[in-house]
Amino acid sequence: MQATQIRQKDGVFYFVNYPAKELLAKVRFISRFYGDGEEIAPSRVSEDDDIAQFIAKIERNDQAFQRSISKGKVRQLKNFYETAVSQPPIPGTVLLFTSERLNFRSSGGEGGQGSLAEPTSRFLIIDGQHRLAALRFYLHERPDEASTINVPCIIFDGRSEDFATEMFVIINSTPTRINKSHLVDLYDRVSFAAPDRKFAARLVEKLYVEGDSPLRYRINRLGGRSQRDKWVLQAELFNELHRWVRGRWRSIQLAGGSSKEVPRYYAIIRDFFKAARAVFGDAVWGKDNYMVTKPVTIKAMVRVCADLSRDDAEPESGRVARWEQRLAPWAEMARQFREEGFYERFPAKGEVERVARVHKELAKAAGIEVKKA
Numbered sequence: 001m002q003a004t005q006i007r008q009k010d011g012v013f014y015f016v017n018y019p020a021k022e023l024l025a026k027v028r029f030i031s032r033f034y035g036d037g038e039e040i041a042p043s044r045v046s047e048d049d050d051i052a053q054f055i056a057k058i059e060r061n062d063q064a065f066q067r068s069i070s071k072g073k074v075r076q077l078k079n080f081y082e083t084a085v086s087q088p089p090i091p092g093t094v095l096l097f098t099s100e101r102l103n104f105r106s107s108g109g110e111g112g113q114g115s116l117a118e119p120t121s122r123f124l125i126i127d128g129q130h131r132l133a134a135l136r137f138y139l140h141e142r143p144d145e146a147s148t149i150n151v152p153c154i155i156f157d158g159r160s161e162d163f164a165t166e167m168f169v170i171i172n173s174t175p176t177r178i179n180k181s182h183l184v185d186l187y188d189r190v191s192f193a194a195p196d197r198k199f200a201a202r203l204v205e206k207l208y209v210e211g212d213s214p215l216r217y218r219i220n221r222l223g224g225r226s227q228r229d230k231w232v233l234q235a236e237l238f239n240e241l242h243r244w245v246r247g248r249w250r251s252i253q254l255a256g257g258s259s260k261e262v263p264r265y266y267a268i269i270r271d272f273f274k275a276a277r278a279v280f281g282d283a284v285w286g287k288d289n290y291m292v293t294k295p296v297t298i299k300a301m302v303r304v305c306a307d308l309s310r311d312d313a314e315p316e317s318g319r320v321a322r323w324e325q326r327l328a329p330w331a332e333m334a335r336q337f338r339e340e341g342f343y344e345r346f347p348a349k350g351e352v353e354r355v356a357r358v359h360k361e362l363a364k365a366a367g368i369e370v371k372k373a
Contacts, residue, residue, distance in 0.1 A: 095153075
């Protein structure tokens with residue numbers, strides 16, 4: 001197979017562009033994975049295969065958060081493969097390991113290209129079991145698409161089990177490798193997550209699932225319900241809610257912490273969006289030809305909510321009606337949020353600056369003081 005040899009200090013490894021069908025025939029799964037009516041059984045792990053034993057122990061540990069989300073994560077990734085069109089389904093490399101020393105024959109160029117021999121046994125997957133399991137289920141349903149998918153792979157060969165074990169630990173203990181949307185889902189499960197981030201993640205979850213939430217199922221979560229009619233990415237909404245929570249964290253702790261304050265903060269953001277929806281009206285709210293429920297405006301409205309709630313969150317009784325009156329001037333602004341010409345009416349150098357600009361304009365119209373987070 002064609003490969004690129006990569007040298008880093010004393011280390012040598014290889015980059016290979018594997019056709020999906022070929023790759024799936026050359027790897028072994030250590031964990032059991034489930035799809036719709038299909039199952040991937042784990043390969044038998046030899047007692048003298050230390051690295052495979054180590055990975056199997058980690059993957060099957062009842063205390064590992066990975067176990068409880070394994071099935072859901074595969075389903076989410078499979079759904080992502082189905083919806084990804086122009087975006088590559090597997091943009092990141094899968095890491096493979098074989099204890100065999102593979103023969104590499106250089107083509108003589110300067111780029112490290114050459115031919116790499118195949119191992120006699122299947123590769124062990126150091127990183128990417130969930131992605132490849134989802135790919136197998138996906139191609140089982142759509143075998144005609146196998147020829148359109150190539151998987152970028154890094155191959156480590158001829159190393160000791162200690163090397164592969166260390167590589168596995170380094171990769172799987174680095175939270176930045178997790179997709180941002182998955183990371184929001186996991187904040188409440190992992191011990192290293194900061195309390196304020198867990199708090200914001202719970203708000204996102206409630207906004208997505210609660211029946212009285214104006215954003216119910218409108219948050220684009222990887223592997224959520226239908227990919228249609230989504231208004232804002234989960235990670236983007238989380239960032240705005242965390243911005244608000246972080247600025248109020250001391251008072252949240254003094255008021256009783258997450259158990260008491262998550263429901264209260266959810267009720268505040270819920271009531272705010274209910275009031276905003278009532279003010280803008282059905283002719284504007286959620287319509288594709290208006291920017292009211294597009295990410296830039298939703299994020300700006302979260303900031304307005306944070307400003308308004310500092311002075312007028314209580315009493316909760318009658319809050320929606322009270323805030324409808326406060327936000328009433330927004331109805332006259334609806335024409336400014338038509339999709340056509342929106343970016344000219346709210347000029348900015350980028351999304352961050354535009355969110356700040358829309359925030360300022362919305363707050364000004366409603367007579368709400370813009371305060372620092």
